[in-house]
Amino acid sequence: MPTVKRTNFIFFQPDEMRAESLACYGHPLVETPNYDRVANEGTRFDKCFVQNSQCTESRVSMMTGLYPHCAGHRTLWHLIRPHEPHLFKYLYEGGYDIHWFGKNDLLAPESLGCIKEYCEPMGVERENLYKFGEKEYYSFHYKPLNCEHDEIGDYIKVKAGIDFLRTRKSGANPFFLFLPLLQPHPSYTTHSNFYHLYKAQDIPDLRPANLDKKPNFYELIRKYRRLDELDAMFFKQINAIYLGMISYTDWLLGELLDVMDELNLFEDTVLIISSDHGDWAGDFGLVEKWPTDYSDPISRVPLIVKAPGGVVGHTVNEPIEMLDLMASVLELADIPSEHTHFSRSFVPNLNGQRADPNRCVFAEGGYGEAEPHAFEGRWDRSNPPVKGIYYPKGTLQQEEPETVCRTTMIRTMKHKLIRRPLGQDELYDLVADPSETHNLIDEPSLRDTKRDLENSMLEWFIETSDTVPVGRDPRRFPS
Numbered sequence: 093m094p095t096v097k098r099t100n101f102i103f104f105q106p107d108e109m110r111a112e113s114l115a116c117y118g119h120p121l122v123e124t125p126n127y128d129r130v131a132n133e134g135t136r137f138d139k140c141f142v143q144n145s146q147c148t149e150s151r152v153s154m155m156t157g158l159y160p161h162c163a164g165h166r167t168l169w170h171l172i173r174p175h176e177p178h179l180f181k182y183l184y185e186g187g188y189d190i191h192w193f194g195k196n197d198l199l200a201p202e203s204l205g206c207i208k209e210y211c212e213p214m215g216v217e218r219e220n221l222y223k224f225g226e227k228e229y230y231s232f233h234y235k236p237l238n239c240e241h242d243e244i245g246d247y248i249k250v251k252a253g254i255d256f257l258r259t260r261k262s263g264a265n266p267f268f269l270f271l272p273l274l275q276p277h278p279s280y281t282t283h284s285n286f287y288h289l290y291k292a293q294d295i296p297d298l299r300p301a302n303l304d305k306k307p308n309f310y311e312l313i314r315k316y317r318r319l320d321e322l323d324a325m326f327f328k329q330i331n332a333i334y335l336g337m338i339s340y341t342d343w344l345l346g347e348l349l350d351v352m353d354e355l356n357l358f359e360d361t362v363l364i365i366s367s368d369h370g371d372w373a374g375d376f377g378l379v380e381k382w383p384t385d386y387s388d389p390i391s392r393v394p395l396i397v398k399a400p401g402g403v404v405g406h407t408v409n410e411p412i413e414m415l416d417l418m419a420s421v422l423e424l425a426d427i428p429s430e431h432t433h434f435s436r437s438f439v440p441n442l443n444g445q446r447a448d449p450n451r452c453v454f455a456e457g458g459y460g461e462a463e464p465h466a467f468e469g470r471w472d473r474s475n476p477p478v479k480g481i482y483y484p485k486g487t488l489q490q491e492e493p494e495t496v497c498r499t500t501m502i503r504t505m506k507h508k509l510i511r512r513p514l515g516q517d518e519l520y521d522l523v524a525d526p527s528e529t530h531n532l533i534d535e536p537s538l539r540d541t542k543r544d545l546e547n548s549m550l551e552w553f554i555e556t557s558d559t560v561p562v563g564r565d566p567r568r569f570p571s
Contacts, residue, residue, distance in 0.1 A: 098187075098266035099400070099424050100361040102253075104348065105270070106341040107147065107195065108277040108381070110370030111140070111394045113338055121294060122335045126346040127396065130365060132405050134398030135442050139411040141453045141503060142369045145381050145390045147197040149457065150368040150414065151272075155179045155198060157418040157433030159556055160456050167459070167466045171200040177431040179418045180268070181206050186427040189265045193252040194272035197368075211252065215245030218279050224479050230317040232278035232379050232481060233330060236287035244283060246273040250344045254351050266425075273344070276337035276371065278380050279481065286336040286343070292328040295335075299389075301377025305531035307516040309384070309488070309495035314377055316484040327374030334373040360400060362424055366414065367393040380485075384458040386501035386510055387528050391455050399424065402442040410447035411505065412438055413454070432559035449505060452548050458498040458512075467493060502549045507538075509545040519545075 111117045115124045116131040117138070143153040144160050152158075152165040155178045160166050163176065172178050180190050180199070184206035192210035204210065219235045222228040241247045253271050260267070275282060301314065314320040345365070352358055370390045372378040381390050393414065419435035422428070441447055459466035469486020477483055489496050497514045508528070510518040519533040519542055532538050 097360055099426075100266050100357070101268040101364065101421060101424075102348070102352070102357075102361060103268070103270050103272075103364045103366075104345060105194075105272045105365075106276060106338075106367055107272065107274055108369060108371045109338060109341070109367035109394060110373070110389050111138075111392045112389065113335060113373070114394055116396070117394060119335075120296060121290060123289075123339055124342040126342045126349055127365065127394070129349065130345075130363060130396050130398050131407075134363070134396060134402055134404070135406040135408060137395040137397075137408045137412055137438070137441070137447075139409065139453075139505075140366070140393055140395035140414055141391050141411065141455060142367075142393055142414045143455050144383075144457050145369050145385055145455070146383055146457065147195075147368050151198045152178075153415045154368075154417045157415050157429070157435030158559070159415070159434065159454065161553075162434075162556060162559060166457065168197070168468070171196070171198060172203050173200045174202045176203075177429070178203075179421055182422060182427050182429060183268050183425060186425060187265055188268050188425070190268045190270065191253070191256050192270040192272075193249040193256075194270065195274060197272075209256075213245050213248040213252070215248055216243045218281050220279070220481070227318045227321045228326070230481065230484050231319060231322065231326070231330065232280050233326075233333070234279040234281035236284040237281055238284045241283065246275050246341070246344060249273060250347055254348065257351055257355060257357065268421075271348075272368075273341060275341050276334055276373075278371070280330055280333040280337065280373075280379075282333070282337040282340045286340040287333060289336045289339055290332040292325055292332050295328040295331050298324070298327055298331060299375040299527050299529060303376070303529055303531075305518070305533065306376070307384070307495075307512070307518070309382055309492075310376060310378065312488055312492060312495060313382065313484075316488045317379070319377055319379065322377075324377075327377060329374075330379060331374040334371065358398065358400065362397065362399045362421075364417070364421075365394060365396040366417070368414075369393060383496045384499035384512065386455050386457075386499070386503075386508075388526075391501065391503075397438075397442055399442050403444040406441070406444055408438075408441045408447050410449045411451050411453045411503065412436070412441075412447050430562055432562070434556055452552070453503050454549075454552055455501040455503075456499060458496045459493075460498055461493055467496065500549060500553075502545050502552070504545075507541055507545060509542060509549070511546070511549065 116128045142150045144150040148168045189208040216239045221235045419437040423437045423439045467489045469490040501510045508520045517533045520528045
């Protein structure tokens with residue numbers, strides 16, 4: 093009897109890449125021909141949203157199919173532990189070899205036994221463009237990487253993945269190749285060939301700073317990082333470098349695509365391209381991200397999938413969530429899940445179907461003040477690392493803990509509501525105001541809309557508040 097050929101997977105995941113900064117998502121300036129190619133040959137999800145605005149928490153959700161509140165994965169330091177089910181464990185038990193070249197932010201050390209091969213090459217060190225004490229120092233604006241490509245960590249990761257593909261033996265186990273890159277994560281810098289690719293004066297207008305009714309951490313981040321002392325052109329320069337970083341990841345993607353073409357891998361391999369969250373990149377006069385912000389630059393990420401036999405050039409305009417990754421990969425791999433989760437397979441969309449236009453998507457983050465171990469910046473206050481680029485972020489969380497209070501977002505095709513128990517709620521009409529510049533939380537005409545969104549959020553919390561473990565335990569003592 094002939095053996096059935098199993099589906100392989102490659103997950104190309106640049107860090108902190110927002111959807112709106114890609115050409116195939118409508119950016120008028122950036123050049124991303126390889127992203128565009130995959131979108132033209134596969135399926136592009138136009139409205140894909142992450143479940144948390146930080147690395148670890150978002151990755152845990154997409155690999156477990158659970159929201160952050162389901163198991164308390166709300167911080168950068170609480171990764172998937174051995175007792176928790178997740179995609180890689182299912183694939184490993186189903187006979188897959190998992191090769192992982194890039195950052196972790198996902199599995200606790202005790203959970204890595206299901207990974208056949210992993211490494212995180214760091215590459216050349218990044219260098220701040222400004223000296224400590226200068227007002228630009230904490231802006232993440234760094235010097236270009238004037239080095240060879242093989243000295244940059246992301247190139248080394250992709251090259252390791254390519255080497256694996258080239259040397260893989262015939263008849264080997266099916267594989268999942270995971271390539272979680274660093275760029276375009278700040279600091280804002282990239283290879284010198286791409287650093288100056290875009291000019292600040294050519295950047296379209298960014299979302300303005302100092303808008304009314306924005307949460308107080310917008311102003312406080314600008315204050316703590318001294319961003320309020322920088323002009324609009326400075327933030328356009330930040331954005332220009334961010335676009336250069338994206339074009340660099342596009343070039344790396346092209347290197348991968350060339351090898352996939354050469355080895356005919358598209359015949360039996362699913363290519364998935366996405367990210368864990370976005371980046372302000374100068375919008376609102378801000379840089380990086382924040383645990384309790386769910387503006388679209390932070391929460392909307394690209395998701396492009398090219399699968400064997402899938403439709404060509406299909407766009408899904410309805411909303412989906414990034415935690416749908418788990419159910420989708422398991423369906424394509426023909427492996428059942430064994431735990432209760434909230435991931436929905438997007439495989440039908442790869443075959444040309446629409447997604448649910450009435451679906452609400454959710455994201456959440458932040459901590460309670462009774463969880464001091466969750467906050468960033470818990471260093472020795474007598475000797476804090478003041479020259480560290482994340483010093484302002486940690487200090488702000490310690491001095492103003494309400495800025496990272498527990499926060500939940502609900503988003504439909506038309507509206508977005510963000511609730512914070514300590515106030516500073518946000519409500520946006522996404523049709524009239526897609527840039528989210530007018531917070532309508534107190535608008536009388538939207539009172540019914542706000543109530544309906546709050547009711548949907550409550551129902552979601554009730555349905556997802558916990559999950560019952562699979563299996564039963566005996567109620568009597570052992571004989």
